[in-house]
Amino acid sequence: MTTQPLQTRAVNTIRFLSADGVQQANSGHPGLPMGAAAMAFTIWTRHLRHSPRNPRWAGRDRFILSGGHGSMLLYSLLHLTGYDLPLDELKHFRQWESLTPGHPEYGLTPGVEMTTGPLGQGFATGVGMAIAAAHLGANFNQPGQNIIDPFIYAIVTDGDLMEGVASEAASLAGHLSLGKLIYLYDDNHISIDGSTDLAFTEDRAVRFRAYGWQVLRVEDGNDVEEIDKAIQAAKVESRPSLIMCRTTIGFGAPNRQGTSKAHGEPLGDEELNAAKDNLEWPHEPRFFIPDDVLEFYRKAVERGRELEFDWKMRLDAYKRLYPALGSELSRRIYNKFPDDWQSALPTFPADAKGMATRAASGKVINALAAKLPELIGGSADLAPSNNTKIEGSPDFQKNSYNGRNFHFGVREHAMGAALNGMALFGGVIPYGATFLVFADYMRPTLRLAALSHIPAIFIFTHDSVGLGEDGPTHQPVEHLMSLRIIPNLVVIRPADANETAKAWKVAIERRDGPTVLALTRQNLPTFEPSNGDTVEKGAYVLKDFGNNPEMILMASGSEVSLILEAAKKLADEGRSVRVVSFPSWELFEKQDAAYRESVLPKLIQKRLAVEAGVSSGWERYAKSTICIDRFGASAPAKIIFEKLGFTVENVVARAKEL
Numbered sequence: 001m002t003t004q005p006l007q008t009r010a011v012n013t014i015r016f017l018s019a020d021g022v023q024q025a026n027s028g029h030p031g032l033p034m035g036a037a038a039m040a041f042t043i044w045t046r047h048l049r050h051s052p053r054n055p056r057w058a059g060r061d062r063f064i065l066s067g068g069h070g071s072m073l074l075y076s077l078l079h080l081t082g083y084d085l086p087l088d089e090l091k092h093f094r095q096w097e098s099l100t101p102g103h104p105e106y107g108l109t110p111g112v113e114m115t116t117g118p119l120g121q122g123f124a125t126g127v128g129m130a131i132a133a134a135h136l137g138a139n140f141n142q143p144g145q146n147i148i149d150p151f152i153y154a155i156v157t158d159g160d161l162m163e164g165v166a167s168e169a170a171s172l173a174g175h176l177s178l179g180k181l182i183y184l185y186d187d188n189h190i191s192i193d194g195s196t197d198l199a200f201t202e203d204r205a206v207r208f209r210a211y212g213w214q215v216l217r218v219e220d221g222n223d224v225e226e227i228d229k230a231i232q233a234a235k236v237e238s239r240p241s242l243i244m245c246r247t248t249i250g251f252g253a254p255n256r257q258g259t260s261k262a263h264g265e266p267l268g269d270e271e272l273n274a275a276k277d278n279l280e281w282p283h284e285p286r287f288f289i290p291d292d293v294l295e296f297y298r299k300a301v302e303r304g305r306e307l308e309f310d311w312k313m314r315l316d317a318y319k320r321l322y323p324a325l326g327s328e329l330s331r332r333i334y335n336k337f338p339d340d341w342q343s344a345l346p347t348f349p350a351d352a353k354g355m356a357t358r359a360a361s362g363k364v365i366n367a368l369a370a371k372l373p374e375l376i377g378g379s380a381d382l383a384p385s386n387n388t389k390i391e392g393s394p395d396f397q398k399n400s401y402n403g404r405n406f407h408f409g410v411r412e413h414a415m416g417a418a419l420n421g422m423a424l425f426g427g428v429i430p431y432g433a434t435f436l437v438f439a440d441y442m443r444p445t446l447r448l449a450a451l452s453h454i455p456a457i458f459i460f461t462h463d464s465v466g467l468g469e470d471g472p473t474h475q476p477v478e479h480l481m482s483l484r485i486i487p488n489l490v491v492i493r494p495a496d497a498n499e500t501a502k503a504w505k506v507a508i509e510r511r512d513g514p515t516v517l518a519l520t521r522q523n524l525p526t527f528e529p530s531n532g533d534t535v536e537k538g539a540y541v542l543k544d545f546g547n548n549p550e551m552i553l554m555a556s557g558s559e560v561s562l563i564l565e566a567a568k569k570l571a572d573e574g575r576s577v578r579v580v581s582f583p584s585w586e587l588f589e590k591q592d593a594a595y596r597e598s599v600l601p602k603l604i605q606k607r608l609a610v611e612a613g614v615s616s617g618w619e620r621y622a623k624s625t626i627c628i629d630r631f632g633a634s635a636p637a638k639i640i641f642e643k644l645g646f647t648v649e650n651v652v653a654r655a656k657e658l
Contacts, residue, residue: 004280007224010293011041012279013080015252018072019275020286021093021100023266028094028102031249031262032070034275035221036155036186039245042227043153043184044077045297047235051304052082055111058333058426059311061150062113062129066122067157067186068103069264074112075100080289080297082304083111087287106424106452114424115452118444120163123183124414125448126152127169128421128430130178130240131396131406135376136427138401140329145318147311147329148427151235154183158196161185161204165444168414173240174212175409177398181240182231187221188249194260205244214241221247252279332374332427335511344371345505347529348497354526357519357557358461360497362387364504365431369393369404372508376422377431377457378406380415385521386433386461412438416445419456423449429508433459435467436476436518439483449514450488456514457507463493463518464612465644466558471634480556480613483516490586492535493518495542495560497526499583502535506587518557522637525561538588539580539599543567546576551606551658554580554622559610559646566651577655578604582621606658610651612641626654 004012018033033040043063051057065074072093078085085099092098099109103117113129116122130152137148160166173181185204189196205215214237216230227245234241250262253275267275273283282288319326331338346367348360369375369390376396379386383405394403408415415432422430439446439460449456465475483491490510492503500519507515527542534540542560545567553563560581567577580599582588588596600607600621607622609615615627626645633640641647 006292006296009290010045010296011037011224012281013289013293014041014073014076015279016276016281017076017079017090017287017289018070019267019272021072021075021090023269023272024091024286025094026266028072028266029069029264030072030267031190031264032067032157032186033073033076034253034257034262035188035247035249035251036070036073037251038222038224039155039184039186039227039247040073040077042224042231044081044300046228047151047231048153049150049307050111050300051308052111052301053304054308055083057304057308057311059147059150059308062126062152062425064113064116064122064126064152064154065104066116066126066154066160067119068116068122071100071102071104074104075109078109078111080294081300082298085110091287114420115448118448119157119159120165121417121444121448122154123156123160123166124169124417125421125424126154126181126183127173127178127414128418129425130173130181130421131176131418132422132425132428132430133180134176134178134401135396136332140325142318142322142325145314145321147315147318151180151182155186156183157186158188158191158200162200165413165417168411169417170208170211170213172409172411172414172418175398176396177212177238178240179238182234183240183242184227185242185244186247187244188247190249190258190260190263192260192263208242212239214239216241216243218243218245221245222251254278328373335426338371341368341371342505344368345501347501348526350528351526354524355497356521356523357494357497357500358385358387358521360500361459361504361517361519362389363497364501366391368504368508372429374427375429375431375508376404376406377419377433378408379432380408380412380434380438381410382434383407385435386459388431388433388459406432408432412441413445416442416449416458419458420445420449420452420454423454423456429455429457431457431459433461435462435474436460436479437462437474439476439479446483446489446514446516447486450486453488453512454514455511458514458516459519460516461519462521464520464558465628465632465640466520466522466612466637468521468637468640469634472631475632476613477628477631478614480518480611481617484585484617488513489516490514490584491516491518492584492587493557494535494583495527495555495557495581496524498529499535499581503583506535520558522558524558534581535583536587537591537595538584538586539582541599542579542581544578545571548576549578549604550576551608551655552578552580552600552604553608553610553651553655554582555610556582557611559612562646562648563610563651565648566655569648569652570655608651608655608658610646612646624654624658626651
């Protein structure tokens with residue numbers, strides 16, 4: 001071993017830290033780290049601008065391990081280069097409360113830029129990071145002053161490229177000419193089932209060139225110099241780059257390399273030792289790091305300090321030359337709000353005719369856009385229906401990265417991933433919109449946003465059978481409930497224009513997770529504006545008819561005006577009724593017990609919930625429901641609601657049965 005060059009031993013250190021971690025855990029994926037070690041080494045030691053002692057330094061490049069199953073590769077690099085990840089954490093890979101879970105988790109392990117594991121998500125989320133970087137650069141960089149100029153590096157796999165979300169995102173990235181994207185493809189021709197010949201035989205190079213990417217090839221994925229040359233070529237290209245590196249999964253393991261057996265299980269002591277013999281590595285101790293190798297890698301700490309210091313000096317000089325821009329840039333990259341931004345929130349006068357909450361949302365977006373220049377977003381080819389356009393701003397396109405209006409195309413899944421990447425990059429507040437029924441196409445990105453505490457904003461309009469004639473394929477019934485069960489996702493279904501404005505306030509202020517706004521196609525009456533907490537509390541007493549309510553009618557969204565009319569009829573008949581608007585279960589559950597009791601007193605057991613969606617879940621709050629436990633129909637919305645029991649008469653009758 002001592003005769004090997006330092007670089008060879010540095011690469012093999014990554015391989016065997018990874019393999020030892022998997023072996024000790026008796027669980028994991030050794031194949032990717034052993035095969036991709038040279039690619040990772042080249043990125044991290046020759047190109048990646050990062051600061052191990054300040055993982056959130058705003059001027060850094062980003063690195064994504066899209067094949068998150070190979071997480072020991074990333075953990076090895078983080079430990080070696082000096083992040084706050086002790087060797088003991090590598091020895092506790094995949095164990096309870098360790099900082100080295102089976103797949104990388106953003107916010108848990110220092111230096112992890114995003115949660116990966118579901119294949120394709122890292123690929124697509126990196127596109128969002130590049131979008132945010134391009135937008136900030138276009139708005140703030142000045143001649144000779146490229147303050148925002150990061151590269152987004154990723155290692156992507158066969159599995160990533162097979163996933164549909166990667167295809168959507170690659171198409172969008174090529175259209176936008178996101179040249180700061182540099183993805184190294186671990187082209188090892190192996191998936192879990194065996195050779196990629198089983199199911200993945202298209203010409204990937206031709207495919208990506210058709211998307212508008214530069215495609216480069218490295219025939220030997222262990223050749224650091226060739227990988228380095230390819231990355232250098234990618235860095236001067238205006239298009240995104242895919243570097244196809246022909247690798248061997250499980251490289252070095254004599255009986256398993258190049259086979260699916262190397263993918264997802266420990267090598268075993270015998271094969272692991274044979275691999276170490278093959279690459280001239282000592283069997284013991286496990287987790288061995290040669291002193292000179294560690295010294296080499298730890299140079300990243302001082303190099304990172306120098307990079308960070310240089311960037312800070314350039315930022316200070318930039319602020320002197322452009323004080324207004326400098327102040328605004330600092331505010332945005334450190335995620336601070338303007339002091340008076342809430343003053344832009346509109347208040348809508350009471351109006352029996354009212355407006356659709358999607359229309360109200362559009363008005364709120366445009367009111368806020370003047371105060372929050374970081375508010376950017378768009379739609380999956382539904383902007384006129386979703387009401388997402390920021391008036392007076394150009395579109396975000398390859399020749400106008402300063403634009404705030406995004407055309408994601410009919411790519412809902414890629415849109416969701418891009419929003420996550422934009423929010424993770426920082427400096428922007430991203431939103432994206434489609435119809436609620438198409439949340440199905442975005443569920444993995446919604447789930448990752450919630451898991452990773454990403455403050456993206458998802459706008460879902462046409463939120464019920466009120467969509468009407470388009471019929472059941474476009475009418476969501478199970479979707480609200482399916483979203484409500486995702487931990488850390490706040491779902492808000494406002495009842496009128498004023499609740500919509502307050503829902504936007506919640507979404508923007510929320511920094512610890514994503515928010516869904518479920519909005520109507522049809523007009524809803526606008527209630528008298530409230531000066532108190534409404535949406536922020538999740539549920540509130542809209543009106544009491546009588547001093548001691550004997551029953552509670554509760555609803556969200558479009559059905560609130562319905563129960564309000566029913567309550568008036570019940571009150572005319574001498575019944576004492578409480579009407580509760582219930583825009584967000586998650587926000588309500590966060591309130592203290594006293595507040596929840598004040599809205600839904602335990603003594604009042606006669607409770608009816610009304611919502612144009614499935615009933616499952618409402619049993620926690622109500623004794624009875626008027627909901628939709630079937631698919632909708634193609635007919636005018638008014639007819640559908642009548643046929644399904646969403647009438648004042650039916651609500652009154654059901655309330656009397658309580």
